[in-house]
Amino acid sequence: MMDSLALHLPALLVAIPLFTAFLIPLAGRAGDTARSALVLLGAALTSLAGLALAARVFARGTVLYVFGAAAPHAAIPMDSGGIPIRIIFQVDALGALMVVIASLSSLAIALYSLAAESRQSGKDGFYSMLFLLVTGVLGMVSTGDLFNFFVFLEISSLAGAALVAYRIDKGEAVEGGLKYALLSTVGALSVLMAIGILFAQYNALNIATVASRLRFGSLDMIALVLLAVPLAMKCGAVPMHFWTPDTYTTAPSSITALLVVSSQASLYGLFRILFTLYGDLLRFNWAVFGWFLVILGALSAFVGVTMAIPQKDVKRLMAYHAVSQTGYMLLGVGVGLAVFADAGALAAYGKTAMAGGLFHIINHAMYKGLLFLTAGAVFYRTGTRNLNRLGGLGHAMPWTMVFFMIGALAIAGIPPFNGFASKLLIYESVFRFSPFLAILAMVVSILTLASFVKVFHSMFMGPPRAEFAGVREVPAPMIAGMAILAAFVILAGLVPQVFVDRMIAPAVNALVDRAGYIAAILGGH
Amino acid sequence: MNMTKIVRTTADLFYPFCLVFGLYVVLHGHLTPGGGFQGGAVMATGAALLLVSRRYEDITRSLRQNTMKLCEAVGLLMFITAGLAGLFAGGAFLYNGLAGAGGLFGEPVAFGANPGGLNTAGLIPLLNIAVGIEVLGGLTVILLYMLSGVKETEP
Amino acid sequence: MITRLLLAMPFLTVAVLLLLALGALLFKRNLIKMLMGLSLMESAVNLFLVAIGYRQDGVAPIFTNVPQTLMVLPTVQALTLTAIVIGVATSAMMLSFAMVIYKKYGTVDVRNIRKLNG
Numbered sequence: 001m002m003d004s005l006a007l008h009l010p011a012l013l014v015a016i017p018l019f020t021a022f023l024i025p026l027a028g029r030a031g032d033t034a035r036s037a038l039v040l041l042g043a044a045l046t047s048l049a050g051l052a053l054a055a056r057v058f059a060r061g062t063v064l065y066v067f068g069a070a071a072p073h074a075a076i077p078m079d080s081g082g083i084p085i086r087i088i089f090q091v092d093a094l095g096a097l098m099v100v101i102a103s104l105s106s107l108a109i110a111l112y113s114l115a116a117e118s119r120q121s122g123k124d125g126f127y128s129m130l131f132l133l134v135t136g137v138l139g140m141v142s143t144g145d146l147f148n149f150f151v152f153l154e155i156s157s158l159a160g161a162a163l164v165a166y167r168i169d170k171g172e173a174v175e176g177g178l179k180y181a182l183l184s185t186v187g188a189l190s191v192l193m194a195i196g197i198l199f200a201q202y203n204a205l206n207i208a209t210v211a212s213r214l215r216f217g218s219l220d221m222i223a224l225v226l227l228a229v230p231l232a233m234k235c236g237a238v239p240m241h242f243w244t245p246d247t248y249t250t251a252p253s254s255i256t257a258l259l260v261v262s263s264q265a266s267l268y269g270l271f272r273i274l275f276t277l278y279g280d281l282l283r284f285n286w287a288v289f290g291w292f293l294v295i296l297g298a299l300s301a302f303v304g305v306t307m308a309i310p311q312k313d314v315k316r317l318m319a320y321h322a323v324s325q326t327g328y329m330l331l332g333v334g335v336g337l338a339v340f341a342d343a344g345a346l347a348a349y350g351k352t353a354m355a356g357g358l359f360h361i362i363n364h365a366m367y368k369g370l371l372f373l374t375a376g377a378v379f380y381r382t383g384t385r386n387l388n389r390l391g392g393l394g395h396a397m398p399w400t401m402v403f404f405m406i407g408a409l410a411i412a413g414i415p416p417f418n419g420f421a422s423k424l425l426i427y428e429s430v431f432r433f434s435p436f437l438a439i440l441a442m443v444v445s446i447l448t449l450a451s452f453v454k455v456f457h458s459m460f461m462g463p464p465r466a467e468f469a470g471v472r473e474v475p476a477p478m479i480a481g482m483a484i485l486a487a488f489v490i491l492a493g494l495v496p497q498v499f500v501d502r503m504i505a506p507a508v509n510a511l512v513d514r515a516g517y518i519a520a521i522l523g524g525h
Numbered sequence: 526m527n528m529t530k531i532v533r534t535t536a537d538l539f540y541p542f543c544l545v546f547g548l549y550v551v552l553h554g555h556l557t558p559g560g561g562f563q564g565g566a567v568m569a570t571g572a573a574l575l576l577v578s579r580r581y582e583d584i585t586r587s588l589r590q591n592t593m594k595l596c597e598a599v600g601l602l603m604f605i606t607a608g609l610a611g612l613f614a615g616g617a618f619l620y621n622g623l624a625g626a627g628g629l630f631g632e633p634v635a636f637g638a639n640p641g642g643l644n645t646a647g648l649i650p651l652l653n654i655a656v657g658i659e660v661l662g663g664l665t666v667i668l669l670y671m672l673s674g675v676k677e678t679e680p
Numbered sequence: 681m682i683t684r685l686l687l688a689m690p691f692l693t694v695a696v697l698l699l700l701a702l703g704a705l706l707f708k709r710n711l712i713k714m715l716m717g718l719s720l721m722e723s724a725v726n727l728f729l730v731a732i733g734y735r736q737d738g739v740a741p742i743f744t745n746v747p748q749t750l751m752v753l754p755t756v757q758a759l760t761l762t763a764i765v766i767g768v769a770t771s772a773m774m775l776s777f778a779m780v781i782y783k784k785y786g787t788v789d790v791r792n793i794r795k796l797n798g
Contacts, residue, residue, distance in 0.1 A: 004612075022601040025594055065617065072617040085753075111625035147759055154766045158773060165777060171784030173695040175793055178711075185718060185770050186705070189725050193762060196725070199756065200732035277578055562765050667772045674779050 004083060007072055009053040010065035010089040014139050016209065017046045017106075023132035027274045028124040034160070036114050039127050044109035046134060047129070048101030052098065053142075057096035058506055060442045060511055062520045064144075065089040075521050078187045084206045084521055090144030093506035095359065098141035098268045099478030100503070101365045104488060106134045107262045107333035108203035111252040111375055112481030115474065126166055131157035133258055138510075140265040144521065146195045148207045149269060150188060156262045157184030157234075164259075166253040184242050187230030188406060194226035207421065208521035211277050220278075228275050232264035237330060238300040238440055245307075248319035249385075250439030254481075257369035260322060265328070268315060271333060281334050290338025294329045301327025305447045316387045318368070319413060321451070325364045325446060332357025332426045333511075337434045349429035355500060356425030363418040363492060370485040374404040377474045377482070378459060386459045390489020396471040401460045403482045407455055410489050412449035420487050494513055528578045536578040543571030551657035555646040561656025568657070569664035581672050590669050593662040600659025607651050623647035688729035697724035711778050711788040717770065722767040729760045 005012075020042030027038040057063050065072050067087045074083045074403060086498025091099065110130070117126060136156025143149050161184065197204060198220070202213040214220060233240035244263075248256045304324025311317035336354035339345040377400045378393060379385055394401045410417035413424075423445060431438035473479070492499050510516070527533075550557075551564030576584055607619075614622030623630045624647030632644040684749040697720055704717025733756030782788050 008612055008618065010614075017608065019602065019605045022598045022605070025598045066623060067617055068611070068619040070616045070620060084794055085755075134622075148761075151762060154770075158766075158769055162773060165780070168780055168784070171781055174777050174780045174784070178774065178781065181713070181770065181774050181777065182718065185774075186721070188766075192725050192759075194726065195759075196729045196732055196756070199759075203753070207754065380664060406716070458532075560761070562761065567770075588784065597756075665778075671772075671776065674776075674783070 002098050006052065006056060008065070009049055009056065009446075010063060010091055010142055011067065011072075013046070013053055013089075013142060017042060017131045017135040017138065020046070021128045021135065022059050025124045026089065029078060031117075032123075032209050035123060035127065039110055043045050043107050044130060046131075046138075047103035047107040049415055050099045050138065054096040054100045054103070055331075057091050057093055060362055062090060062092040062510075062516070063128055065091075071189060076523075082522075083204055083219070084209060086149050088144045088206060088521065089142050090208070090517070090519070090520060093503070093510035094271070094358070095510075096267070097362060097503055097507040098197070098265060099138060101264065101362050102134065102137045102141065104437065105257060105365055105369050106137075108369065108373075108481040108484040109254045109258050110481075111479050112257075112376070113252075114478035116254055116376060117252070118475075120167070122166070129159045129163045130255070130258070131165070132156075132450070133163060133255075133262060136160075137197060137258075137262050137265045141268050144211065145197065149207075150191050150195060153190075153191065153234075153266070153269070154188050155186075155321075156265065157181065157188060159219075160184070160255075160259055160262055163255045163458060164247055166255075167252055173250040176246045179243050180247040183233065187233055190230045191228045194223040197223040197226070202356065205212045206521060207272070207277055208518040212518045212522060213278075214276075214278065214280065216280070224273070224278055227277075228270060231266045231270040231273065232296065235270060236265045236295045236300075236323050238303045238323060238327070240388050241304065244323055245316050245319040248322065248372075249316045253315070253372050253379065256319075256376075257372040260368050260372070261365050263322075263326070263397060263512050267329060267361065273511070274337065274518050276514055279512075284415045286340040287338050288333050290340065293333075293334025293337055293435065297327045297330030297332075297334050298440055300330060300443045301325060302440060305444045305451065309447065309451050309454075312387050314378070314387055314390075314459070315372065315396055316385075317387075317451065318371050318375060319453060321366075321448060322368055324448065325360070325368065327444070328441065329357045329360045329424055330359060330431060331363070331437065332422075335430055336508075336512075339433065345433075349432040351512075352425055353429035353433065354511060355504045356422050356429060358507050358511070359422035359425060359496075359500060359504045362420075362421045362499075363410070366405045366485050366488045366492070367417070367419055370403055370482055371407040371411065372490060373478070373485065374400050374407060377478055380474055381471045383467055387455060390459045392462045392464040393468065394459070394470065395464050396468065397473050399462075399473055399479050400482075403486050404456065404460070406486050406489055409451035410493065412452055413445045414449070416490075416493045418492035418496065419473065421493055421500075425500075428459055459483070459494070476492045526654055527580050527583075532576045536574040540571045543574065544568050547571070548659070549655070551653050552642070552650060553589060555649045555651035556641045561653040562660050564653070565657040565660025566660045566664060569668070572665045573668055576672055581596075581675075584617060585669070586673075588669065592673035593665045593669065596658050596662025597666060598662075600662060601657050603641055603658065606650055607655060609647060611648070615638070616657065619648070621647040621649070622652075690727060694724050694728045694731065697721075697727065700784075709789050711781065711790055711793070712775075714790070715774050715778060718774070719771055720746055720769070722763070722770075726760045726763055729756045733757060751773065761798075 010013055011371060020038065024035060024038060027034045064075055069086055075088055076082060081182060117123060133156055136152045136159060139152030140149060140156060143152060161177045161181035164180055165174045167173050198210050200218060202210050204210050236244040246261060301324050304320050304327060308317050308320035332353045336350040338348040382390060384390060406417065408421035413419045427438050427441060430441060545569030547564045550559035551561055554560030572588055608614060611618055611620030613623060614620055616622060624631055625631055630647050631643060633669055634645045641644055691778055701717045701721035701724060710713050735750060735752045738750045738752035778788060780791060785793055
């Protein structure tokens with residue numbers, strides 16, 4: 001029984017949150033308690049399925065799941081002429097890494113929302129959308145089918161936009177949501193156009209199949225641009241970052257934390273396109289695209305942090321830092337891509353750079369999620385996000401202060417927190433690639449620290465203010481949600497080597513192993 | 526706003542036809558152009574006809590938001606349950622265990638290229654019906670919500 | 681020659697539609713018109729998908745034993761339907777956003793919808 005359940009984990013991974021999403025309106029009729037219990041149960045089961053699936057992938061390698069087939073492993077039906085015609089989920093180590101991120105954050109965020117949203121109306125829709133967003137993110141990172149990727153991308157952007165606009169709040173939230181929805185839709189249509197171009201030439205939608213048939217003609221290059229640009233935009237890289245501050249600021253804080261995860265799923269999509277779909281060692285100009293990512297990354301890191309420093313709104317400030325941190329990931333993976341054709345350099349520092357970039361993805365999701373949740377906690381009690389009006393909260397909200405400190409030190413790359421572990425990998429390897437970029441990365445880190453010291457000082461330090469006299473610590477579920485993320489931040493900072501060896505190194509190998517990805521579906525080499 | 530009697534009567538007359546045609550499109554989804562979404566949209570068009578011909582307050586007495594929301598949730602739950610049923614039939618998620626198994630949904634398909642029989646598709650008509658219910662509910666809820674936001678202007 | 685031109689017609693239409701949609705999205709100030717541009721773009725992509733799936737003299741693949749006629753794999757049609765469904769959801773959501781914005785701001789001119797700048 002357990003074995004057959006384990007076999008169906010990839011399907012359950014999207015079926016559970018989807019089922020929960022549509023059960024919530026029914027449970028909502030039975031009252032608040034029933035709904036909260038269902039939310040908790042759904043979130044717990046989803047993350048359980050995610051973590052179990054990830055454990056299976058790290059232990060046994062790529063997991064396949066063929067929807068609608070008589071047996072979940074039959075990728076190529078007998079009478080199809082050698083094409084995998086069904087929708088296939090293909091979770092390799094890279095996908096599993098993203099599944100871990102999404103599982104942990106969604107559990108923490110569901111817990112946090114239960115308390116943070118308890119005073120609001122319209123909770124049925126809120127939680128339904130939240131679970132749809134989780135479904136979209138989990139689907140994006142586990143699917144092995146191009147069109148399926150588009151569908152999950154749209155599910156996550158629509159649910160995300162609806163959630164951003166959920167608390168209308170003088171129209172500002174709707175403005176943020178509209179921007180997000182408009183850009184996401186145009187981006188998704190561009191992705192769909194590219195999928196059409198690829199399908200017209202290769203008669204397949206399966207990523208592995210298309211990859212094995214790709215001829216790198218001019219149409220394919222058009223398709224590459226149509227795929228890569230929207231995904232780079234969705235992950236918030238400069239110069240297409242303009243939506244992030246507006247969207248992240250206006251969304252409820254728990255949703256912002258989830259949007260960070262969703263933007264990282266787009267980053268995963270970008271890597272999947274560049275490495276797996278187009279990553280043919282013999283016919284592809286690696287250096288050009290590596291440098292494309294490196295420049296995008298360096299620009300994002302620097303522009304993001306310089307834009308963040310003067311911000312007065314704490315969430316807007318954090319949103320710009322999210323842009324800046326995305327830069328590190330692009331930088332790390334970009335360096336690996338740039339030296340990919342050079343086996344010596346790849347072994348010497350390329351793989352370390354990629355490991356740093358990928359490790360930074362999971363670290364960033366955790367500490368940035370934590371920071372957004374603390375900002376939400378402060379907003380929950382004080383009703384303002386303006387740094388000039390906040391102050392002296394350290395006395396009233398000690399837990400929130402501690403969690404904020406953990407997150408701030410992690411994002412600034414101070415040991416022993418997880419941000420340091422991944423940034424160290426990036427510094428070391430990028431320095432051997434280009435000393436200038438490594439120094440730039442360190443400067444960005446210092447500026448990040450300065451910025452967060454300012455935020456910490458103006459939110460928590462100073463004498464207690466009269467207008468915040470009634471402020472207390474936030475309810476226990478919110479603390480529990482933050483604690484989950486904080487625990488990961490500390491754990492990954494204390495024993496980074498365990499994470500690098502068990503999760504990150506397999507993910508790097510999966511990222512560069514294009515032949516392995518194709519062989520998992522089509523068999524043979 | 527209330528339209529003239531002519532419009533209202535025409536809308537009333539067309540409403541059942543819209544529903545029946547929508548049902549036809551849903552049930553024949555696996556053979557002819559159409560399917561759950563298209564049929565559901567046709568049915569929701571019937572609701573839209575009623576909506577444009579009458580005042581919002583009058584219409585919500587017969588087309589309740591809650592009922593339609595229920596349709597939406599139930600349709601989708603039906604879909605996922607049908608998908609999960611594949612697991613119990615021994616296949617993958619959404620495995621079509623009913624096809625070719627005899628009974629109402631499982632008649633064997635005729636030999637060679639043919640226009641197809643209604644009872645041959647197994648799970649697919651069930652999924653179409655589920656989607657049809659969901660889309661009818663979903664689109665009607667959207668229409669009702671949007672209409673509730675429109676200001677009444679008396680002529 | 682004429683046949684070739686006829687076969688290219690859908691793709692030319694797609695190009696024209698895409699240009700019109702981009703024009704509406706970039707140069708129109710009215711939010712509703714921008715959303716119309718977005719719908720137009722969706723239609724263009726859908727038309728593109730259907731056009732690449734066209735096979736002359738193909739039949740629908742309903743069969744038990746493989747017949748010796750040309751059959752069409754209806755993948756793109758399925759894609760188009762899914763894209764249409766998603767398009768409906770997107771349009772509905774964004775039009776609702778436009779309604780809320782009109783209520784709160786009293787305008788749908790994007791030049792005046794700028795509370796978030798800075």
